[in-house]
């Protein structure tokens with residue numbers, strides 16, 4: 001079964017279309033980097049997959065189910081934001097929210113939930129944070145606990161919304177390799193929203209690039225090229241591969257053909 005399937009998906013806010021005609025099938029264990037201009041709708045795409053934002057057109061299925069029915073099939077890792085030092089939660093309480101955070105009330109742990117919480121913490125080498133007040137952990141440690149939360153229900157899809165932001169290089173490496181390890185070990189598909197491809201470059205199978213109401217999906221070498229990005233942005237953009245890094249020069253703040261009042265988007269390129 002596909003981990004994720006978007007068919008003819010489109011999202012508009014009022015007269016503004018973020019993207020439309022989006023067909024994307026993600027296999028179990030695939031790592032997709034979602035890149036694009038500010039405001040191109042990357043976070044909105046994740047919200048649609050989470051079932052928090054209804055699509056204007058088309059459909060989304062997670063592990064064969066509509067998002068609302070698939071809550072345990074979706075893990076979500078948000079941007080790192082420093083938790084208040086007095087946050088009254090221990091590491092294991094944060095992980096538990098990945099199992100019952102979508103249900104109201106205090107609730108009781110079900111069946112093997114306790115085991116799932118320990119296994120998730122162990123997976124991110126965070127067993128020692130189980131009893132620790134999360135607010136006192138470092139940024140990278142807090143982000144590891146958030147990954148444990150996201151994988152606790154053994155999701156089919158892991159949605160990561162710029163999880164490396166504000167982390168130092170060493171923590172970025174730890175987080176990306178933990179996510180990669182999980183998807184290989186459990187065939188968890190990953191949608192990884194990022195402004196910076198290089199930290200995830202070794203892991204990426206395909207890129208979904210959104211800009212100016214258009215998109216392009218494909219392997220890194222097909223999408224991150226001067227020709228493709230220049231077309232997407234309607235401006236001269238240069239992409240240079242230097243060793244194991246990709247450098248992009250000339251990115252405008254906004255794509256040339258970004259539109260607040262929708263002209264029909266051109267959809268997939270090429």
Ligand SMILES: Nc1ncnc2c1ncn2[C@@H]1O[C@H](COP(=O)(O)OP(=O)(O)OP(=O)(O)O)[C@@H](O)[C@H]1O
Nearest residue numbers: 013014018036037038039040041042043044045210
């Ligand atoms: N609920 C909403 N109603 C109306 N407009 C919205 C709503 N949510 C987001 N938007 C707008 O849609 C656009 C896309 O937002 P989104 O956060 O999805 O973009 P993004 O690609 O993740 O941006 P960034 O890279 O800056 O984080 C933005 O212009 C935003 O203001």
